[in-house]
Amino acid sequence: MTALRYVRVHGDIGAADWMRVHNAVIPTAPLALDEVRGNAALRVMEVAYADDVLVGNSTVRPPTDDEPATVIVRVLPEHRRQGYGARLFARALEQGREIGDGTVQTVVLESNDDGLRFALAHGFVEVERYLLDDDTIPFVTLRLA
Ligand SMILES: CC(C)(COP(=O)(O)OP(=O)(O)OC[C@H]1O[C@@H](n2cnc3c(N)ncnc32)[C@H](O)[C@@H]1OP(=O)(O)O)[C@@H](O)C(=O)NCCC(=O)NCCS
Numbered sequence: 001m002t003a004l005r006y007v008r009v010h011g012d013i014g015a016a017d018w019m020r021v022h023n024a025v026i027p028t029a030p031l032a033l034d035e036v037r038g039n040a041a042l043r044v045m046e047v048a049y050a051d052d053v054l055v056g057n058s059t060v061r062p063p064t065d066d067e068p069a070t071v072i073v074r075v076l077p078e079h080r081r082q083g084y085g086a087r088l089f090a091r092a093l094e095q096g097r098e099i100g101d102g103t104v105q106t107v108v109l110e111s112n113d114d115g116l117r118f119a120l121a122h123g124f125v126e127v128e129r130y131l132l133d134d135d136t137i138p139f140v141t142l143r144l145a
Pocket of ligand 1: 073121
């Protein structure tokens with residue numbers, strides 16, 4: 001199995017590749033490079049490469065007063081169903097558990113059948129659906145005990 005190489009986004013390092021994956025997977029809520037750089041200062045954001053080919057990214061958001069740590073992984077469509085998502089997820093889950101109280105949640109676009117199936121298969125349970133301003137497709141929040 002091809003080893004994955006992970007790079008943590010920091011300033012310009014990894015930011016453009018992280019954005020490329022995010023905007024390909026979530027075209028309804030694209031992010032600009034400045035937003036990616038800013039978010040990376042507050043979250044653990046990584047990009048993953050297989051043989052130097054960009055395959056996916058991850059986000060681990062620290063817990064807030066209202067929410068547990070949030071863990072999200074994304075794999076480019078052309079690299080799916082090869083186990084990369086599961087490996088990215090295992091790593092991000094560990095990071096999420098370390099910065100929180102052990103509970104984690106994830107957020108998936110409702111239209112994202114692969115993502116919802118993946119989250120449910122990894123033991124997540126839906127807790128809410130919400131629409132961002134001007135969006136038409138809701139996000140689904142799922143939680144893992
Ligand atoms: C969810 C997501 C990350 C999964 O990525 P992925 O790389 O396809 O994940 P995996 O390869 O580990 O698993 C996906 C499926 O491929 C299967 N699979 C894994 N390795 C395989 C292989 N070598 N051959 C065939 N199938 C394989 C898995 O069993 C799984 O099957 P299932 O969907 O029937 O349960 C990807 O679909 C995605 O980016 N979705 C949008 C973002 C999102 O919603 N993220 C939220 C999840 S936290």
